[in-house]
Amino acid sequence: MTQAGSPKSQAAAGEGWEPKVVAFLCNWCSYTGADLAGISRLKYPANLRIIRVMCSGRVSPAFVLKAFHEGADGVLVGGCHPGDCHYLEGNYKTLKRKLVFERLLEQFGIEPGRFRLEWISGGEGDKFARVAEELVKAVRELGPLGSTAERLGRADGLALRAEGGGGNA
């Protein structure tokens, strides 16, 4: 949770805290769009770090949870526009998953504003930079995600309900 040269513990957060955002980008559209942002020398916050996957369909909800668990304060998943998917329809699978997954995130006490799915084409460097800017800003306003214990506390009765639900569903 620190930036280079300003080692501040999270307890002393406040001013020194810098959000971390992990972006999973599909190789064909969004990753290319992110490259184009670079080629166009657009600037966006360094808080966003990119992991390349071949298709947004590869992004398992577990990856997003893992990112939050490892200390990310926000997660972006970038895929091709509907109809443009290099693998025909992987992005639709991602979209369907997102709808269910967002409800799950809330149960974990993770605000919906920390997770974003965006369609960014290889020609949309400006859109990528804008989304990065917006998401980092949104996450900054939400503040640090905090520890798992804090999160579960924030989820109010939801955690309990999940417990009472039984089974491993």
Next chain:
Amino acid sequence: MPGPKIGVYVCHCGSNIAGKVDMDALREFAAELPDVVVSRDYKYMCSDPGQDLIKADIKEKGLERVVVASCSPRMHEPTFKRACQDAGLNPYLMEMANIREQCSWVTEDAEAATQKAKALVHSAVNKARHLEPLEDKTVPVDPKTLIVGGGIAGIEAALKIAEAGKEVYLVEREPSIGGNMAKLDKTFPTLDCAACILTPKMVSVAQHPNITLLTYSEVEKVEGYIGNFEVTIRKRARSIDEKLCNGCGTCQEKCPIKVPNEFEEGLGMRKAIYTPFPQAVPNKPVIDRENCTYYKTGKCKICERVCPPKAIRFDQEDEIITEKFGAIIVATGYQLFDPSVGPQWGYGRYDNVIHGLQFERLSNASGPTGGKILLKDGSEPEAVAILHCVGSRDTNYAEYCSRICCMTSVKFAHLVREKTNAKVYDLYMDMRTFGKQYEEFYNRVVAERDIYFIRGKGAEVMQDPETGKLLVRVEDTLLGVFREIPVDMVILNAAICPRPDSQEVAQKFGIQRSADGFFLEYHLKLEPMKTANDGVFIAGTCQAPKDIPDTVGQGAGAAAEALKVVFAGKVTVTPTTAEVSGTLCSGCRICIPLCPYNAITFDEAKGVAQVNEALCKGCGTCAASCPSGALRAKHFDNRQLYAQIEGVCAE
């Protein structure tokens, strides 16, 4: 147990990375990461000496993984994979950290950029630790190439490939090949007529034994992948027997229906049975069923009665052709900006406001006026205004420069002077004469009499209520005065725009578009013909506005790309497919309908899913959905990606 020996190579990329990211700090940071046995930085890692550093360490230090922190893997992944392979390391044991496009170039603050670069290197080292060697596979390639679009780009590409001895299918939507170039009159800077230089090539296309020409046809569906595309083409019914028709033209003479001719840009008429222009290839007419009396009322059939070889076939149906291709070239051209969307130009309101292609037809000897530059009432203009940048270099419409308009404007000015006695006012923002012999041509025309170049954007076209003349308003930015210039004709040099169906076409061929709507090349400078879809190439104005020399060059270039594929005879397909662990698979079959390529089947005997690696493209959607973790996306497996997540979050 110690992990594999990892070497980290940090590239300065001159000052591109080193100007922002602290190279020493990054190198030292990487050296401290677990399993890293060597960490180096160098000015240009992609250069020979840079690659030699990596190769030497692989050999001498026995590196088992290599991490290169430099530009995007889209740029140099093949370079560094090859370097590893040369030194005896499996190329799939190399991982890149993109610290240029996705770090130094996008970050304002140097300290933040260095921190981010550390996170990206950490992530790449973490992934590298879990990489595994993979072997490329090769599949045979169909030797045929499909070219979509029969303009000069497609024609050039088709001829080059055919002359190299390979088979080509050229598919054109219109009844004739020739594209927009066939409409032009004289071409800058040499003023040779477009038809004179184009028609011999069109005829060669029709005659070449290696070219199958499908006009009045459209690609409906594209499946498969590089080397093995399966394409469905609809050959629309021409309503004539092409083998019997001898192109005599009697049917067109006798047909009683007249409609505006698209080829003449609305200035001339054609019949319901027609060839779009005299030099059409193939020189066989089509019946326009929407306008033909027979198709509307069931009566007429005059063409059938007068046709000497009895070639008319009213009951002909569309033909569906499916064919395999090794490579595809998309050369679908452009559409001119429609100036009627901007009321300030008066296009569509005033008779004698025309766009560039309409002027080409007026000036063309085979056009509606026989090459005379005339007003709508048949008289000769006394003054003509030419407006540059109509719909281009204008944030209200297209931001880009349409590139050809300065030169066509200069050409128009010359042609007006050559054929009439009219004064010419050329209203330009900047004069961009960028090509070989272009500036010389411009200088020649500047010296001609009665051509006035005025620096300023033609702002508005109005009509003088008293004289009926057109008035062009412009701010002459050299004199610093506003002017209203009375003229008889206004030529709007409208921009080259993407075709209105470019999105649909892009989706069909699995290619992308840039923000301006043109098809997106793989790399603006170094891969202008390649697209993100391997084996699909682009050429001509579908990629960006360009003049004829550049279009021809790109068409030939795309031919070289396609030949590279078909001559190789085989292509490497990625080994980064999915695989099933038989012991983990519970046989739930969730993955099966998720696969877009039907690559997963269920093995009834073993009760587990199995992946057909020849069909799998490695998207990993199945792996993301497998509840028991039995499906693994090679090179992007859970262990590798979890390690990456830990890496980016650690810094």
